[in-house]
Amino acid sequence: MQLSFLGAAGTVTGSKYLVTFNGFRLLVDCGLYQGLKDYRRRNWQPLPIPAEDIDAVVLTHAHIDHSGYLPALVRQGYDGPVYCSQGTRDLCRVLLPDAGYLQEEDARFANKHGFSRHKPALPLYTEEDARRALKLFRPLSLDSINDIGNGLTLRLRPAGHILGACTLEVFNGRHLLAFSGDLGRADDPIMYPPDPMPRADYLVLESTYGDRLHTETDSLSTLEQIINKTAKRGGIVLMPAFAVGRAQLALHMISQLKRQNRIPRELPVYLNSPMAIKATELFYQHPEKHRLTREDCERIDAGTLYVRTMEESMALNRRTFPAIIISASGMASGGRVLHHLTTLAPNHRNSIVFMGFQAPGTRGEKMVNGAREVKIHGRQVTINADVHNLEGLSAHADYQGILDWLTAVHQPPRKVLITHGEPTASVSLAEHIHTRFGWSAEVPELGTTIEIPDPD
Ligand SMILES: [Zn+2]
Structure with a gap:
């Protein structure tokens, strides 16, 4: 062999x-x-x-x-x-x-x-x-x-x-x-x-x-702090997430934080990725394959605004009040998250939260390492938003x-x-x-x- x-x-x-x-x-x-x-x-x-x-x-x-x-x-x-x-x-x-x-x-x-x-x-x-x-x-x-x-x-x-x-x-x-x-x-x-x-x-x-080694830090508390700080200054939290797995984890964490009254319950949560929406549906269909309960899935579903069309996605970029947007891809190497980064990254009120491993050469890796500028669709985009990486969520x-x-x-x-x-x-x-x-x-x-x- x-x-x-x-x-x-x-x-x-x-x-x-x-x-x-x-x-x-x-x-x-x-x-x-x-x-x-x-x-x-x-x-x-x-x-x-x-x-x-x-x-x-x-x-x-x-x-x-x-x-x-x-x-x-x-x-x-x-x-x-x-x-x-x-x-x-x-x-x-x-x-x-x-x-x-x-x-x-x-x-x-x-x-x-x-x-x-x-x-x-x-x-x-x-x-x-x-x-x-x-x-x-x-x-x-x-x-x-x-x-x-x-x-x-x-x-x-x-x-x-x-x-x-x-x-x-x-x-x-x-x-x-x-x-x-x-x-x-x-x-x-x-x-x-x-x-x-x-x-x-x-x-x-x-x-x-x-x-x-994954750090022992409590990722849920870190996310809570980032969301509250960003919402207080009128900003948007953008979470680039892998459509499969990490996007559902982000939704689950946000749902937990809301249920425990740790972040404002009225804060809108958008899932802007047709792929992540379909992957979330697969989570509901295969309850035996993961730890989320039916109630967890129902709570996620009730608390999430699904963004399906390109028009809705573009409209989301004109939003100026606090919100959480989860969008793919997880390393900002492509997908709808790029349009959000172009609009949201230059504004210091906003926060960008990556979730896990960022491969060398990706925009995600550059941003978590402190880049003040990344190239998107041939144009330089300035990064003034806070950038975090919750590596413990890998x-x-x-x-x-x-x-x-x-x-x-x-x-x-x-x-x-x-x-x-x-x-x-x-x-x-x-x-x-x-x-x-x-x-x-x-x-x-x-x-x-x-x-x-x-x-x-
Ligand atoms: Zn893999």
Whole structure:
């Protein structure tokens, strides 16, 4: 069996791994690169193998950095099965067509304003490509063992993190090659902890927070203070949030604060992201998959103003009295939140509250690191609003959480391969694993292939 690292090596986005066994080629995750331009350019580079030579794809979860390259793969000729959990399939139905639409919008915008070096600028893929990709989805039941051909089986187990997120086990009859996907937190306020993984001969492990611990600060109180301070000076709180998961957490926290009379009950709360609205509906439909009760969901629903059309979204920008606006994307790398940032960021009365990891090169990362100006749609926007990052709300386990999850692996893995992190985070996690368990852990480079030998 061979394992090649085609993405998320040396960085947090672009997850793609190729498993080859008996001539069968399985692509594990099919993610888009996001963030720095150098990374985004990689989305345009051809994969080392032609799309039509891939036999199957399996997705750990629906986040775009794990699923967002799939329509591009389909555009290049892939027409095999896409295995994943039902939750991932449901979320991809929301996320992928939107990703295609955004690719088309970006190309249209670049053509109109002439910022692309390519004439005409073409989308990486279209909404139509995304819809074709969705037809290939084959949801698997959680915890079941699924034969996918040529002696390979797959098993998905819940990983917390977001709805439908899973860890993955690929078994070839001898070796169990496991993938953590993105690992959730034991103490996530809305998601359940990741299930333990009792065995992994080779383990591909994420390291987003490989060198950090989540702070113990009470995020609810911090948010309370920010909202009250901003409302008192007549400002608007803008929360850029991942449409899936963090947007629902933001709504839940605001609903708790209102119920406890810690913030003004009459403060309007807008959810301005068609994707986040659909993801919130999925939360209501799958009460077994998260910690929110039916009453929590009903309270959120009753207390939220859903902004669906572009006209309503634009009208929201003309609002001058205190309010809370939650809008995607979470790292301000695209989406409707950009229009709000353009209007709200220059005003010192307003506050901008990020929720969790900000990938290098994103506007979110620049702003939480104190940038006084960011470029949006080709124009410089001054940042006079207060900028906060509630990192304690991240959907990723910190290194302690990852180590705790690893204690369930009973037999020492032959090797732990650390990916999905900035280089310092990945190296640091390798050291933690070595110190705590004495296991062999390494950080593979992009494009490398490792041989998984058969035991004697
Ligand atoms: Zn994720």
